[in-house]
Amino acid sequence: MDKMDKTYDPSFEKRIYDFWMKGKYFEAHPNDEKEPFTIMMPPPNITGQLHMGHALNQTVQDIIIRFKRMSGYEALWLPGTDHASIATEVKIVEQMKKEEGLTKADVGREGFLERAWAWKEKYGGRIVEQLKRLGTSCDWSKEAFTMDKNLSAAVADVFVRYYKKGLIYRGDRIINWCPHCKTALSDAEVEYREQQSNLWYYRYPFADGDGYITIATTRPETMLGDTAVAVNPKDEKMAKYVGRMLRLPLTDRVIPVVADDYVEIGFGTGAVKITPAHDPNDFELGLRHDLPVIRVIDDEGRMNENAGKYRGMDRLECRKAVVEDLKEQGYLEKIEPYAHNVGECYRCGETVEAIVSKQWFVKMKPLAEPAIKAVRSKKVEFIPKRFEKTYFNWMENIKDWCISRQLWWGHRIPAYYCDDCGETVVSKTAPERCPKCGGHMRQDEDVLDTWFSSALWPFSTLGYPRKNKNLSYFYPTSVLVTAYDIIFFWVARMIFSGIEMMNEPPFSEVLIHGIVRDAEGRKMSKSLGNGIDPLEIIDRYGADALRFSLATGIAPGSDTRFTEGKIESCRNFINKLWNASRFVIMNVTDEDDLSFPTRLNGADKWILTRLNDVIKEVTINLNKYEIGLAAAKLYDFTWSEFCDWYIEMSKPMLYSGDKKAHSHAAAMLTHVLTQILKLLHPFIPFITEEIYSKYAPKGSVLMVSEWPAYNKKTVFRKEEKNFEALRETIVAIRNMRAEMNVPVSKKVKAYVIAADEKFMRSAAGYMEKLAGIGEVVFVADRSEVTEKTTAIVTAAAEVLIPLGDIVDADKERERLQKEIAKAEGEIARLNALLANKGFVAKAPQKLVDGEREKLAAAVEKCGKLKEKLHILE
Template sequence: MKKVYNSKEIEEKWCKYWIENKTFSAKLDGNRKPFTMFIPPANITGSLHMGHALNVTLQDIIIRFKKLKGYNTLWVPGTDHGGIATQNVVEKLLKKEGRTKYDLGRDKFLEKMQQWKTETGSAILDQLKKLGCGLDWDRLAFTMDESRSKAVKKAFIKLFNKGLIYRGKRLVNWCSRCATALSDIEVEYEDERSNLWYIKYPLRDCGEYIIVATTRPETILGDIAVAVNPDDNRYAKFIGKTVKLPLVDREIKIISDYVVDKSFGTGAVKITPAHDAVDNEIGKRSNLETIEVIDTSGRMINVLSKYLGLSVEEARKEVVKDLKASGFLVKTEDYVHSVGKCYRCSAKIESLMSEQWFLNVKKMSEKAVEAVNDGRMSFYPQSWKKPYVLWLENLKDWCLSRQIWWGHKIPVYYCVDEKGKRTNCSPVASLDRPAVCSCCKGRKFIQDEDVLDTWFSSALWPMSIFDWGEDENNEDLRYFYPASVLATGHEIIYLWVARMVQFGLEFMKDVPYSNVFIHGIVRDKNGKKMSKSLGNVVNPGDIMDKYGTDALRFALAQVAAPGRDMQISEESFLAARNFANKIWNASRFIIINSQDISELDKNIQTFELADEWIIAEFAATASKVKADYESYNIDSAAREIYDFFWTKYCDWYVELSKIRIMSADLNVKKRVLSILVYVLKSTLQLVSPVMPFIAEEIWRILNKGEKYIGIISESSFAEVKEGNSGSIEKMKVLQDIIVKIRILRSEMNISPAVWIEALFNVLDERKEKVAKENESYIKQLARISSIRFVRNITRTKNSALIVAGGFEIFLLLEGLIDIDKEKARLAKEIALAKQEVGRTTLKLQNKYFIKRAAESEIEKIKLRLNEANLKIEKTKESLKFLG
C-alpha cells in the first residue's frame, strides 16, 4: 500500500474496471427484488456543472447502497435532445459561418444537428463516468433514438385518438428569438425596471375621462375594453359606458371583472385579449373580440401605418410620444414589474394568439394528484407535496407544438390534392405516412411541420427506456417499472416530475416511481446562486483534478439536506480530501501491522472495554447510517460516518490499540488487529456509496491474500456484531477525563512529552471502578505518569484542578513549570485582553462609527470584544489553578 494516497491513479483504475466488467449491469432475476432508477437525461449541449454533480452523486449513493443491501439494482443513463437549447447552439455556429438554417434547408440542417450531436453530445457522459456513476451503460438511451421515437409517436397517437390532443387557436407564450411557442412552465420571470404610464380614455359625449395605468402602452392599439372591479365605488357609474380609444378612431366599453386589482395604478386597466393572459380570460368571460397587433417576429401588425412594422420597443416609444403630444398621457412613474423571459435564450416573451397543438390535461392532473394523496407516491421532504398538488390543480392545457426543426416531428398527416393544397378531410395521427385517405381515397399526404415540446419525450422516459414504444408488455418493463425513486432538483418538479406522473398513470396505469427525493441548489459560501456573471462558479471537473473525485462527492453529500439549498466552498473540498487521506493513512497503519499475522480471527472476541466500546459504537453508527440512507438523509449519513471514523475509530480506538499492536505476543496483536480490521472493513462498506474509489482500493488490499471475495461494489453488507451498550457509558467517563486533562495541559502550555502525576479525588464511587479498571487508558492518552485515588482531599499547592468523569483531578505541577513565571505570563495576557475590551467597547459606543460603518465591520468589532472577554475568563481560570 503506497504511502501517499494518489486519487487520480486509483480513480482511473476503478472507473475502467467497473465499466469493463459491467459491475452495474442489471439482468432480469425473478428471485431478487429490483431497485430501479433513471438519470434525469442531461441535454446533449451540457457539461457537468455543480448542480449535475450533486444530482448524480446523490443518485449514485442511493444505487450503491441498495446494491450492498442485495437488491437487483438498475440505474439507466441517457441524454435529452434538448429541443430549443440544442438548435440554438448549432444556429450560433452557423451564424459564425455567415449562414442560417434556412440557407441549408430543413433536411440538411437536421443532418448538421445529428453530426454535431455525434461529435460533441457525449461530453457529459464521459464526465459522469469520471464521477464514478454506477450506471448500466449497456442501456444508454437518447430521447430521439429509434426506440424513444417510436414511444413518442405511439403516445401522441393514443392521446390524439382519445380526443385529448386537439389543435386550436389560443393565446400562447411566444419567443420571437426562437420563433416558437412555449408552455407556461418554460417561461422564467425576472423583475425589470420600467415605467407605469397613466393614460386618459375620454368618455363619449360627456367630457369626462377615465385614467388607465399600464406597463404596455404599445398594445393600446389592440385594446378591446377598459375594466374595473365591480366593488370599486369610484367607477360604478362608468360601467357599461364607452370610451374613445386614444390614438385610434375606435370606441370600447367599460366592463367589470373581479380579477381587476383595485390597488394597481388607478384601479382601471386596459384589456387587450390578444396579448395578455389575464386580459384573455377577462375577454372570454365578457365575450370580447380579439385584435392582434403584434406578430410572431415581434413587430406591429393591423395598426395605423405610422406604427406598422415597428418592433415592440420602437412602437412603445412612438406611442408614448404621440400620447403625450395628443394630451392623453397624464404622467409616467418608475415601476418594477415581472417580465417573462424564454428559459433557453432569455428573450422577452410575447403573448400571441396562435394555432397550436394542445393536450387536455384535466383528468390526467386529477389522477396525478390522487396518486400522491393516496400514498402511491411520496415526496422527500414531504413539504414539496403541496406545491406539486397546487400546480396540478391549476394546470391549463399543455401547448405541445414547437415551431423549430430539431425534435420529434408531430405524427399528424394531412390529405392534400394534386396541387398540394390541404383538403377538408380530417387529419390523421399515424406512425407512418398513410397509404390512402379513408375520407376521399386520395394518396397524397403532408406531415405537420411542427415538432413536439422536448418535455413530451421526457415525460415518457420512465417507460420509454424499457422500449415501451416497441412492446408495451415486454419483460424488462414488467420487471423494472415502476422505478423506486427519482432524485431531482425542485426546479423541474413542474417541467418534468408532474408530467412523468401524468403519463405513467395514463399509459402504464401506475406511477413512474414510488418516491421523489428533492434536493436543493448548490450555492457559494455566501449563499449566492452560482453564476458565470457573478464569477462564483465552482467547476466540478477542476475540483476532481485538484482534490479527487471522492472528495468532491463527500463534500457534496455532507451538505445535501433534503429539499434545502446548500452552501459549498473550496474549504469544503479540502476538508473532504483530508478525510480521504485519514481513511488511507489509518488503513495503511492497520495493513502494515497485519503483515506478520497469517490469518485474523473470524469470530471476534472482546478483551477490553475499548474493544466492546468500538464494536458498540460501530453497531449504533451502522444502524443510524443505514436508516439515513433509506430515508434519503444522505447528509446525515455522511456526517455520521465522518464522526465515527475520524473521532471514535482513529482518535480513540486506534490510539488505545497501539500498545497491544506493538506487543511481542502475536496472540494479543492478532486479537486487536482482528477487531481493527473488522471495523475498518465494515466502515468501508458504509462509506463506499459516498467515496467508492478509496473504499474499493482499500477493500482490495485488505482482502489480498485471502480467498477472493470480490470487489466492494459487488459485496453485501456484512453482519454487524452486537455491542455492549454499557461500554459506551463507561467510555464516556474515561473520554471526559482524558479530554479535559488534554485541554488543561494545552492551556497551560505543558508539552505532550512531559508526564504528570495526578490525584483523583473521588466524587462518584460508581465511576471510580471504571477509572481504576481502565487506568492505563488515562495514562496512555493523557500522558499521566501515576494516578492516586483519594477522598476528601483539600486543594494541593502548585496544582491545576479540573472536574471530570466523577472526580476532582489535581495535576501536580511542582518542578514541571516555573509557577511564578507562568503566573506573570497569564497576568500579562489578562492585561492585554482588558485593553482590547476597552478599545472595542469605546468603538461600539461611538454613535458616529455605528452610523457610518458597514454592518460587516460592526460585526467584526463585536466578535473581537466577545473573544477578548472570553480570553479574560479562561485565563483567570488558568491563573486560579496555580493558586
C-alpha cells in the first residue's frame, strides 16, 4: 500500500493524464472479438477557447465513452478540430491589420493562406490542450482536422459525386449575404431578432396620371430596385388594376401591376412592392412573371450604380434620404411604428442582405426525404424525443443549401472554368487543359461552407473515400452528443450525407444536452459579463470537481445552472472520497488477507445489497444517458451510506485487536471502495485512478478495468430492511440528543423494545457507537421501565431514554418555561400588528408578508417548546 497525502490536492491530474497517454489506454482498434462503440467529437473551432459549453459537452461524452470502455466495448472517441472558415478568416484579417497594416488584397490569396496556416499551427492546438486538462479520453492518435489532406480528399470526392448526380448546381439565386464578412450564408447561419422599426406608407402613381396605389414597406431604400407591384387576383378591390403601369417614384422607370396568389387578401394595403433582387419571396414571384432583376445594394451594403443619385450611400443612410425625398415630393402618406424580425449574421451580428448572386447550391429535397425517413423509422433516435419535432420542421421545409462562400480560408470549390469556350469542369484534380477546346482553365475562387466538410465528419475522419478497417468497423457510429442549437447546422446535414454517401445514417442516437446558465438562469455571454472560465475552475478546484459539478443535476435536453456553491459542494464530495479512501488504505496492513470474506456480518450484507442496487441503477441510467441521475445516486451512496455509515460500522472490527476481524474489515472496505471507484471513474477519472493506484495490484489500471456487475448472490433483502430500520433508529436518537442539547461525549442508557430482538441484540454495538448509547437494555414492554423516560418509536424498535441521563429536569423545565413565555409574547405582538387594518393596508406587501412569516415561525417554535415541556412533566 502506498501512502496517500493527508489532504486532497488535484495537482496530480497532469501526472495521471500523462500516464494514460503513455500507456495508450485511449486508443481503439478494430477488434472482431469486441463490439464497437463510437463517438465523434463535435470538432471545436481552431479559433476556440474552452468555455463552459465545451466543458459540458466534453464531460458528457467522456462519461459515456469511459463507461462503455469499462463495459467491454472497443470504445473509440475520435477527436478533432474544425477550420471554421468565417471565424478564422476574420481573426486572421484582424491580426494582419493590427500587426502588419495589411489587407487581404495587399497580400493576395497565397500570401493570405500562408498566414492562415501559420496561425493555425500557432493557435489551432490551444483548445486541444485545454480539452486534455479536462480529462478527455479521446484517441488522440486519430485526431483529425477538417482541412487535413485526407479529409480534403473526402470533401472533393463528395462534391464531385453530388455534382455528377445532379445534387449540386450553380446558378443565380437569391441568397443571404453578410456585408461585414462579405460572404454568402446558408439559411441556418441567419439568426432572427425582433427590432423596433417603422412601416412607411407611400404612393405609386399610375403612369397615365389617373390615381395611385399605396404600398407599405419596412425597407424604403429597396424601392429603387422594384420591378412590379403585385395584388391578389381574387381581391375584388385590387384586381382591377392588374395590367396597368405605375411610375416608380424617384426614378424614371415604369413598372407593371401583376396578379399573384402570394399576396394575402386584406393584409396591409392589398398591394405589395416586388424587388426580385433583394427579397427571396419577390425573387420567386419575379421568376413566375419574368420580371427583371435590378440589384441596388452592393456586397458592402452600399447603394450601387442602379440607385442613381443615392449611389455610394450606406443602405441605412439611403433609407433616410429616400424617405425624405418621398416626403418632399408628396408621395409619403404616413409612418407607423412596427416591430419585425430582422436577419443577422450568426458570426458578427451584421444585418443580412438578400441579394441575387451566382452561387453553388446543394439540391436538398432528394437528400432530405431519406433523412426524414431515417428518423421516422427510428434508425436515428433523438434523446429527448421532443427534438425530433425541431428536426422534422427544418427538414420538411428545407430550401436548397447555398454552399459557396466568398472567402479564401477553406476547401476551395473543385470547379474549373475555361474562359475561351465557357466550359465548366468539376473534378477532384485540376485539369491541365480544357477538355473541349484545349484552353487554359481557372479554378473557382470561392470556398465551401464550413458545414459541408463538417457534415462528412463521421466517415471522412475514418478514411473515406478509401475502404479500410477503421471505416468498416467503427462506422456507423453509436451516439452523437451535441447541443440543441446545431441540429440544423450539423446534425441534419450529417444524417443526409451519411445516408447518401455510406448508405446508412452516421449514428443511431443523437443525445441533445442543454446549455450552461449562470446562477440566475441567464445564458453566459461576454455582453452580460457572466461567463465562467472553466480553466480557472480547474486551477482552483481541479478537473474532477468541475466535471462532477457539470454532471450533477443535468438531464438530456435541459439547460443546467452553474454556481459557485455547486462547485464547492462537488469539491467537498471529492474531499470526502479522498479522506475516506485514505482511512481505508491507512488501515490495511501487509498481514491482511484481502480476499472476499466467506462469512459476512449484518453490516456487510447491508452495504453489499445497497452496492448491488446502485450498480444496477447506475448502469441502467448510463445506458439511457441519464447522467445527472447516475451522479446523484453515486454521490448519495458514497457519502451517506459508505462514508457515514459503513466505515463507522467497520471501525470496531478494525480497532478490536483481533487480526481476523481486522482482516475481514479491511477486505470488505477495499472491496466496496474498489467498486465505488469504478462506478465514479467515468465522472471523476483523475482522483479515482490516483486512489486506486495506491493499493491496486501492480499493472492494474482503473480506466480499463471491468465495470461492476450486479451480483444477486450478494443481495440480502432481509438484512437490508433490518439495517435501514436500525439506521432510522440511530438517526432518531441523534436528533433527540441534538434537540435536548445533550453533549456528544455524554453516554446515555437506552431501554429497547425490539420488533426483532435477535437482530437488535446483534446490532446493539452499532447503537452504542453511533448513537452515543452507554448501555442497551432489552425489555419486553414499558412496564419493565420504572424511570421517567422520553420515547423514540421507529420501525425497528421503541427506544426509551431516561430523562435523568439527558437533562437536569428542573433547570430544563425552567429554561423551557422562559422560552415559551418569550415566544407567546412575540406571537401576541405579531397578532396585534397584523390585526391592525391600517398597517396591513398601508405597509408594503413585502413587509406584511414578512411579518406573517415571523408569526408562523413563532407559533411553530412555541409548539415545539411545549412538546418538550410536556415530556419533562
